[in-house]
Amino acid sequence: MTPQSVRFDTPLPLRSGAQLRDYTLVFETYGTLNADRSNAVLVCHALNASHHVAGLHADATGQPIPRSEGWWDNLIGPGKPLDTDKFFVIGINNPGSCFGSTGPMHINPDTGRIYGASFPVVTVEDWVDAQARVLDVLGIDQLAAVLGGSLGGMQALSWTLQYPQRMRHCVAVATAPNLSAQNIAFNEVARRAIITDPDFHGGHFYAHGVVPRRGLRVARMIGHITYLSDDVMDEKFGREMVGREAGEAPRYSTQDIEFQIESYLRYQGDKFSDYFDANTYLLITRALDYFDPARTFGGQLTEAMAQAVAKFLVVSFTTDWRFSPARSHEIVKALLDNGRDVAYAEIDAPHGHDAFLLDDPRYHNVMRAYFERIATEFAQPARNAPVAPLADAPVAATEATP
Amino acid sequence: MTPQSVRFDTPLPLRSGAQLRDYTLVFETYGTLNADRSNAVLVCHALNASHHVAGLHADATGQPIPRSEGWWDNLIGPGKPLDTDKFFVIGINNPGSCFGSTGPMHINPDTGRIYGASFPVVTVEDWVDAQARVLDVLGIDQLAAVLGGSLGGMQALSWTLQYPQRMRHCVAVATAPNLSAQNIAFNEVARRAIITDPDFHGGHFYAHGVVPRRGLRVARMIGHITYLSDDVMDEKFGREMVGREAGEAPRYSTQDIEFQIESYLRYQGDKFSDYFDANTYLLITRALDYFDPARTFGGQLTEAMAQAVAKFLVVSFTTDWRFSPARSHEIVKALLDNGRDVAYAEIDAPHGHDAFLLDDPRYHNVMRAYFERIATEFAQPARNAPVAPLADAPVAATEATP
Numbered sequence: 099m100t101p102q103s104v105r106f107d108t109p110l111p112l113r114s115g116a117q118l119r120d121y122t123l124v125f126e127t128y129g130t131l132n133a134d135r136s137n138a139v140l141v142c143h144a145l146n147a148s149h150h151v152a153g154l155h156a157d158a159t160g161q162p163i164p165r166s167e168g169w170w171d172n173l174i175g176p177g178k179p180l181d182t183d184k185f186f187v188i189g190i191n192n193p194g195s196c197f198g199s200t201g202p203m204h205i206n207p208d209t210g211r212i213y214g215a216s217f218p219v220v221t222v223e224d225w226v227d228a229q230a231r232v233l234d235v236l237g238i239d240q241l242a243a244v245l246g247g248s249l250g251g252m253q254a255l256s257w258t259l260q261y262p263q264r265m266r267h268c269v270a271v272a273t274a275p276n277l278s279a280q281n282i283a284f285n286e287v288a289r290r291a292i293i294t295d296p297d298f299h300g301g302h303f304y305a306h307g308v309v310p311r312r313g314l315r316v317a318r319m320i321g322h323i324t325y326l327s328d329d330v331m332d333e334k335f336g337r338e339m340v341g342r343e344a345g346e347a348p349r350y351s352t353q354d355i356e357f358q359i360e361s362y363l364r365y366q367g368d369k370f371s372d373y374f375d376a377n378t379y380l381l382i383t384r385a386l387d388y389f390d391p392a393r394t395f396g397g398q399l400t401e402a403m404a405q406a407v408a409k410f411l412v413v414s415f416t417t418d419w420r421f422s423p424a425r426s427h428e429i430v431k432a433l434l435d436n437g438r439d440v441a442y443a444e445i446d447a448p449h450g451h452d453a454f455l456l457d458d459p460r461y462h463n464v465m466r467a468y469f470e471r472i473a474t475e476f477a478q479p480a481r482n483a484p485v486a487p488l489a490d491a492p493v494a495a496t497e498a499t500p
Numbered sequence: 501m502t503p504q505s506v507r508f509d510t511p512l513p514l515r516s517g518a519q520l521r522d523y524t525l526v527f528e529t530y531g532t533l534n535a536d537r538s539n540a541v542l543v544c545h546a547l548n549a550s551h552h553v554a555g556l557h558a559d560a561t562g563q564p565i566p567r568s569e570g571w572w573d574n575l576i577g578p579g580k581p582l583d584t585d586k587f588f589v590i591g592i593n594n595p596g597s598c599f600g601s602t603g604p605m606h607i608n609p610d611t612g613r614i615y616g617a618s619f620p621v622v623t624v625e626d627w628v629d630a631q632a633r634v635l636d637v638l639g640i641d642q643l644a645a646v647l648g649g650s651l652g653g654m655q656a657l658s659w660t661l662q663y664p665q666r667m668r669h670c671v672a673v674a675t676a677p678n679l680s681a682q683n684i685a686f687n688e689v690a691r692r693a694i695i696t697d698p699d700f701h702g703g704h705f706y707a708h709g710v711v712p713r714r715g716l717r718v719a720r721m722i723g724h725i726t727y728l729s730d731d732v733m734d735e736k737f738g739r740e741m742v743g744r745e746a747g748e749a750p751r752y753s754t755q756d757i758e759f760q761i762e763s764y765l766r767y768q769g770d771k772f773s774d775y776f777d778a779n780t781y782l783l784i785t786r787a788l789d790y791f792d793p794a795r796t797f798g799g800q801l802t803e804a805m806a807q808a809v810a811k812f813l814v815v816s817f818t819t820d821w822r823f824s825p826a827r828s829h830e831i832v833k834a835l836l837d838n839g840r841d842v843a844y845a846e847i848d849a850p851h852g853h854d855a856f857l858l859d860d861p862r863y864h865n866v867m868r869a870y871f872e873r874i875a876t877e878f879a880q881p882a883r884n885a886p887v888a889p890l891a892d893a894p895v896a897a898t899e900a901t902p
Contacts, residue, residue: 114752350516
């Protein structure tokens with residue numbers, strides 16, 4: 099689980115017409131690739147996540163750093179629902195991100211200056227193309243499965259359309275075939291908060307030595323509200339006030355924190371603004387907005403999904419109002435219309451969209467059962483077998499600097 | 501419907517412990533007060549509305565200005581569901597607002613400087629007290645009804661608890677007995693956007709000749725999302741792009757408008773930032789946050805509502821996710837627990853929270869029927885009778901400057 103990186107000097111053509119040339123992608127792998135290279139699972143990340151999907155990052159002395167636990171560590175690992183004793187799991191940081199792969203904070207080789215706002219717009223389809231190139235390097239022709247939640251689920255869906263022969267299963271969790279107007283609206287408010295922050299400087303804030311923290315904070319606060327259900331917010335925070343007993347009068351202030359929920363949101367916003375890149379936020383929310391495989395099929399998702407040949411597991415959560423079960427129903431219907439093999443689970447979970455990252459036994463049992471089914475289709479890897487050699491990689495693959 | 505104003509030199513004690521001294525309230529009346537002063541209906545306004553509830557403002561030449569139509573003009577007027585041929589309707593601008601009554605843009609008599617952020621925090625209960633003083637001036641001991649939607653509905657509810665003997669009916673539309681954590685969260689994000697706008701200057705931006713427009717825009721955009729249902733947004737805007745045919749590729753831009761919903765939200769934000777005061781936004785969202793009549797009753801709404809003796813009409817809308825029908829059910833249950841006379845209508849309307857301001861026949865029929873019932877309880881006013889004299893008012897009442 100030490101991050102690796104691979105540099106590509108063949109340009110990556112993008113849907114916008116632009117291209118990324120001379121770019122680096124950072125990835126991590128977990129478990130062991132079996133002899134016939136048939137047990138690989140690609141895990142696609144969502145908005146603010148990365149290639150670090152499981153385990154603990156090791157620091158320079160080899161000690162695990164507990165605080166950098168993989169974002170899907172409760173699901174992925176030895177003996178876990180996606181069992182790395184059986185599967186070879188790959189996490190790839192998408193281009194445009196701010197966690198190691200080439201992104202807006204890096205130098206544009208064409209200008210010698212930081213990309214900033216001039217980093218090309220990347221789409222879900224572009225990310226899938228980039229991920230496929232990493233698989234080429236790893237020598238993996240066909241994935242046992244592509245797994246993703248939320249925006250990661252969109253990538254998993256897109257894989258089935260872009261590379262139908264390179265995967266056997268698609269596991270799409272808490273996702274949607276496109277964003278609703280309301281989803282786009284929330285993204286747009288977040289973007290306006292960032293773009294109108296005077297410290298954004300049109301996206302070239304790096305040169306000014308500032309970060310549009312105000313905008314990032316507001317963006318993250320909005321995001322958090324849409325990740326949680328109304329009910330779970332009431333349960334976790336309710337109307338509880340900070341430093342006040344139940345029934346006590348408030349402080350009567352318009353600018354200071356009164357309610358626990360305010361304190362929570364401000365904390366989340368502050369934390370996020372410390373590490374997330376503003377241009378990446380714009381890029382990733384736009385990738386969300388643009389994803390719409392049915393667009394070139396007259397809006398007919400059934401026609402779009404006809405290209406898929408994978409088997410599917412689709413999972414949704416009852417209280418997810420960001421990507422509601424109804425959006426998953428659209429996916430399932432389009433697949434059934436095409437006679438595809440699709441399993442669907444609607445988990446009665448209280449946590450809203452966040453549920454896909456949480457350790458809910460009903461949810462994890464569904465995932466475990468599905469991956470166990472996949473595991474029966476290939477030979478188990480030998481224990482302690484060497485990691486797939488990268489010797490035949492077309493370009494250099496080196497350990498990423500942390 | 502020409503705005504009037506009344507100045508009070510008796511201080512208004514506020515729940516915060518502060519007081520408002522030497523303040524002015526602007527109001528409008530519609531229809532004719534009957535001989536025994538029993539046909540008056542107070543209409544309470546919500547976040548960004550005012551005393552101008554119905555009709556058209558006349559300009560200096562007496563010509564109606566079509567663009568300043570009252571915010572509830574589809575409901576209130578001659579022959580309308582709240583029929584001003586029968587009722588004497590009063591709209592009062594609450595203190596702290598930015599539409600004429602004393603607010604943060606006015607001079608603090610204690611300092612001789614603009615209040616700004618030092619305007620005292622006002623609560624729903626304070627507003628009700630202020631409104632009661634206007635009724636004293638108008639010589640109205642008992643209202644036929646208090647009507648309000650959303651935050652206005654909270655004022656209507658509070659009236660039944662603060663002045664139970666001064667009203668016979670409460671009509672509470674699209675409201676809630678308090679804000680949920682999610683409601684507070686949205687308010688907090690809007691406030692953070694305003695407060696962290698560098699042009700806010702801690703609330704004293706007037707002295708700097710600037711307005712925190714960025715923050716106001718973001719606040720309004722967030723508000724608009726919560727006023728509309730997901731479904732109506734999809735119907736009105738969907739994924740339609742500006743200047744693009746269906747199926748056409750986007751422009752691939754992170755900062756320019758792509759989708760119609762973005763254009764709509766930016767327009768609403770811009771318009772709002774032209775006329776709304778940032779300190780008022782903070783004050784009014786805080787009044788929303790703080791409203792919680794059950795707070796001093798151990799959270800037991802039933803115990804809180806025991807003080808009410810009015811008859812109630814409670815109305816909610818199926819797609820309102822800001823103040824959902826479940827919140828109205830809480831109110832109805834608390835009233836029924838106390839054996840109160842309560843009618844409840846849940847209108848199957850697609851428009852979300854906004855529905856309470858729209859002309860839906862099912863909704864308006866319910867309102868019409870209820871006000872007709874109220875009208876049977878008092879003598880009809882004589883046509884063309886003079887408006888209630890203000891001669892016995894304790895302080896001067898003059899026409900407001902527009």
